[in-house]
Amino acid sequence: MTSGSIDPIRSARLIVRRLLAVKPGEQVAIVCDPQSEMEMAYILARVIEGEDAEYTILIMPTREQTRANDLTSVIEKGLEGADCLIGMTASSGAPTYSSTVKQLYNAKKLRTISMVFRNMNHFTCGGALADYDALYADGQKLASLWRLSRIMNITTPAGTDIRAPIASDHVIVECGFATEPGEEAAFSDGEVSSRPLETTAEGVIVVDGPICYVGVPDSPITVRVSQGKVTSVEGDSLQAEQLRHIVQTIENADNIAEFGVGLNPCSLRNGDFEEEKKARGLVHIAIGDNVFYGGHTRSAVHMDMVLYRATVHLDDHVIVEEGVVRL
Numbered sequence: 001m002t003s004g005s006i007d008p009i010r011s012a013r014l015i016v017r018r019l020l021a022v023k024p025g026e027q028v029a030i031v032c033d034p035q036s037e038m039e040m041a042y043i044l045a046r047v048i049e050g051e052d053a054e055y056t057i058l059i060m061p062t063r064e065q066t067r068a069n070d071l072t073s074v075i076e077k078g079l080e081g082a083d084c085l086i087g088m089t090a091s092s093g094a095p096t097y098s099s100t101v102k103q104l105y106n107a108k109k110l111r112t113i114s115m116v117f118r119n120m121n122h123f124t125c126g127g128a129l130a131d132y133d134a135l136y137a138d139g140q141k142l143a144s145l146w147r148l149s150r151i152m153n154i155t156t157p158a159g160t161d162i163r164a165p166i167a168s169d170h171v172i173v174e175c176g177f178a179t180e181p182g183e184e185a186a187f188s189d190g191e192v193s194s195r196p197l198e199t200t201a202e203g204v205i206v207v208d209g210p211i212c213y214v215g216v217p218d219s220p221i222t223v224r225v226s227q228g229k230v231t232s233v234e235g236d237s238l239q240a241e242q243l244r245h246i247v248q249t250i251e252n253a254d255n256i257a258e259f260g261v262g263l264n265p266c267s268l269r270n271g272d273f274e275e276e277k278k279a280r281g282l283v284h285i286a287i288g289d290n291v292f293y294g295g296h297t298r299s300a301v302h303m304d305m306v307l308y309r310a311t312v313h314l315d316d317h318v319i320v321e322e323g324v325v326r327l
Helices: 008-019 038-050 073-079 099-106 120-124 132-146 238-249
Strands: 027-032 054-059 084-087 111-114 151-155 161-165 172-174 184-186 191-194 202-207 221-226 229-234 256-262 283-288 302-307 311-314 317-321
Touching: 008 038, 008 120, 008 132, 027 038, 027 073, 038 054, 038 120, 054 073, 073 099, 132 172, 132 191, 132 317, 161 256, 172 184, 202 302, 221 238, 229 238, 256 302
Parallel strands: 027 054, 027 084, 084 111, 111 184
Antiparallel strands: 151 161, 151 311, 161 202, 172 191, 191 256, 202 221, 221 229, 256 283, 283 302, 311 317
16 A cells, blocks of 8 residues: 555546547547536646647536436437546446446447546545556456456455356456547556356355445445345444345345456555455455446446455455455
């Protein structure tokens, strides 16, 4: 973990010039909502303009959980004319998980840096300080093994023990770079992930780290899983009740959508799910929508849940051992 911070203009230059590789004449859409820290958007816009490219800042409504992955129709149409997307919404993950954005990826018409749920601290501290060339090389190394594997098993001292066949043909290296059409990354970044095959995950997840929309649980939450679906959410905390309500009331929120392994050695352990899920050795499991990961289950939410001290097996290979990456 690295302390300190980076100048926000330097971060913007890293994103625009290297990670997104914006070229003269390209069109960059910056999608925000009323909760976004607009200073970040304006700094990025300034750097984009300095590259002789054009930006458009689009502000969509705040999205509640029941519509968390929906862009407005105006933004969806506008993205058809964009080369790059920087998603900066703070109330939802819509610029990342919108089905329209996924279609543009698949058609090789758009590349994206996701900064959803992030603020100026993410922009200048923690994972933002990483050596992104080294991080990307690590991600490719892990992905090469992941693609050759069939089964993932995740365990933790808290009681997690979940197992599933994985979609080894759709392994996502999300380590900062999105320089070609169809690629997606984030900032700050650093993970490799894929979906478990639908209806196959079996076991129990004991969540002791931060959860999207919910926060850090006061005590570990036990999530039981059968045939790829959450069958119960157990716990007496407010966070357990919030998670249980989401699973019970939002269509397909009970779907086990993603297994992810964090690789960024600079990411902070600060209770923020976007920061912690990228931290080297931390593992996250997501519920809800898996279309971004090549699946067919649509939901209004995609919710990451961070696990501490996890051990991860890909077939017979240990890739994480009690929170330590073993590459």
